Amino acid sequence: xxxPLLALNGISRSFGGLKAVxxxxxxVSEGSLSALIGPNGAGKTTLFALMxxxxxxxxxxxxxxxxxxxxxxxxxxxxxxxxxxFQIVKPFAAQTVRENIAVGAHLHVRGRGAALQRAExxxxxxxxxxxxxxxxxxxxxAGRKRLELARALATQPRLLLLDEVLAGLNPQEIAEMMxxxxxxxxxxxxxxxxxxxxxxxxxxxxxxxxxxxGQLIAEGNPAQVTSNDxxxxxxxxxxxxxxxxxxxxxxxQGVPA
Numbered sequence: 001x002x003x004p005l006l007a008l009n010g011i012s013r014s015f016g017g018l019k020a021v022x023x024x025x026x027x028v029s030e031g032s033l034s035a036l037i038g039p040n041g042a043g044k045t046t047l048f049a050l051m052x053x054x055x056x057x058x059x060x061x062x063x064x065x066x067x068x069x070x071x072x073x074x075x076x077x078x079x080x081x082x083x084x085x086f087q088i089v090k091p092f093a094a095q096t097v098r099e100n101i102a103v104g105a106h107l108h109v110r111g112r113g114a115a116l117q118r119a120e121x122x123x124x125x126x127x128x129x130x131x132x133x134x135x136x137x138x139x140x141x142a143g144r145k146r147l148e149l150a151r152a153l154a155t156q157p158r159l160l161l162l163d164e165v166l167a168g169l170n171p172q173e174i175a176e177m178m179x180x181x182x183x184x185x186x187x188x189x190x191x192x193x194x195x196x197x198x199x200x201x202x203x204x205x206x207x208x209x210x211x212x213x214g215q216l217i218a219e220g221n222p223a224q225v226t227s228n229d230x231x232x233x234x235x236x237x238x239x240x241x242x243x244x245x246x247x248x249x250x251x252x253q254g255v256p257a
Contacts, residue, residue: 006159008026032190100136146177
């Protein structure tokens with residue numbers, strides 16, 4: 001069996017008395033498109049930071065591409081092929097879209113001309129080709145999300161960690177962005193996404209991990225995890241799963257719940 005591209009073993013991190021991530025282990029296969037979900041405050045972004053080197057775990061091991069990268073700096077992980085996006089996008093507002101994407105390209109491309117050419121290629125993949133010469137400050141929220149994605153993609157990642165790339169988008173924008181994410185995965189980049197938009201998780205993810213209060217509580221395909229009682233209760237509160245089953249049973253018998 002092939003070694004996973006990314007493997008976490010017993011990762012934990014506390015902030016004072018708060019156990020943000022507790023003993024998390026998971027493995028991401030190369031070529032997969034998977035998702036990490038959970039209610040607000042579950043520790044998802046903290047776990048991304050621990051994977052990518054922005055935070056160091058208190059305990060546990062992170063392995064990427066066959067190497068122990070536990071606590072290694074983010075720029076070194078990026079050189080190895082792991083890149084992440086951020087929930088709050090912060091483009092270089094005074095620069096053009098092309099120049100912003102070229103910043104990511106410079107991780108592996110030295111010459112300015114070559115980096116700008118690389119930026120054009122990446123812009124086409126994320127639907128920004130027509131806006132290359134526009135100042136980043138003039139982009140809509142959806143445009144800035146695409147730019148964040150493009151800057152990360154320009155680093156030529158093997159693994160792309162997407163932190164709520166669909167957050168703040170309207171239904172039409174979400175529908176337009178989903179094929180972009182799918183296209184990136186189909187192009188050979190392994191994708192792990194944090195996402196609250198369940199439509200996207202159900203349609204895109206092959207495998208899903210569910211985090212609640214810093215702990216993994218379920219994993220499986222999207223249908224399996226969304227029907228898991230622990231997952232339902234993590235999102236909707238204790239006792240909800242039993243009430244939903246009761247309501248469904250009553251409805252099937254024609255009895256008012």
